[in-house]
Amino acid sequence: MKEKNLQNCPLTQALLVIGGKWKPIIISHLRKSPKRFGQLNALIPNISRKVLTTQLQELVRDELLTRHSYAETPPRVEYRLTEKSKELVPIFQSMSEWGMYLVEKNSENKSAT
Numbered sequence: 001m002k003e004k005n006l007q008n009c010p011l012t013q014a015l016l017v018i019g020g021k022w023k024p025i026i027i028s029h030l031r032k033s034p035k036r037f038g039q040l041n042a043l044i045p046n047i048s049r050k051v052l053t054t055q056l057q058e059l060v061r062d063e064l065l066t067r068h069s070y071a072e073t074p075p076r077v078e079y080r081l082t083e084k085s086k087e088l089v090p091i092f093q094s095m096s097e098w099g100m101y102l103v104e105k106n107s108e109n110k111s112a113t
Contacts, residue, residue: 017062022047022055024092027064027081031089034068034080059085 007013018024022044029035029043041052056079059065064085070076081089 017064018088020055022051023059023064024088024095026052026055026059027085027088028092028096030065030079030081031086031092034078036076036078040079064088 018027025044025047026040029040035043037052037056040056041047041049044052047055056065056067060067060079063082065079066082068078068080070078
């Protein structure tokens, strides 16, 4: 039996770009305003600087973020959402609402036992 080519699956393609633990969180933090690396690092306390750097680079590569360097001393870099990634905001909002439902349901189940 032939294995299906997952590269042709739209959901697989989407998850290759935005999947993982940190990318949706990064995008969510950037939805209201651009942020500097240090701000993102402070907003996401459990992410290492190395992983944050890698995730930001991948999001820039996939054209979901832009990286703007200011010619200042000390250097300043800001990350902001692209139009492409702004389309994800309502999807992430819906996922967040569903996640809240799961948290509440989980809490109800624990208190019932």
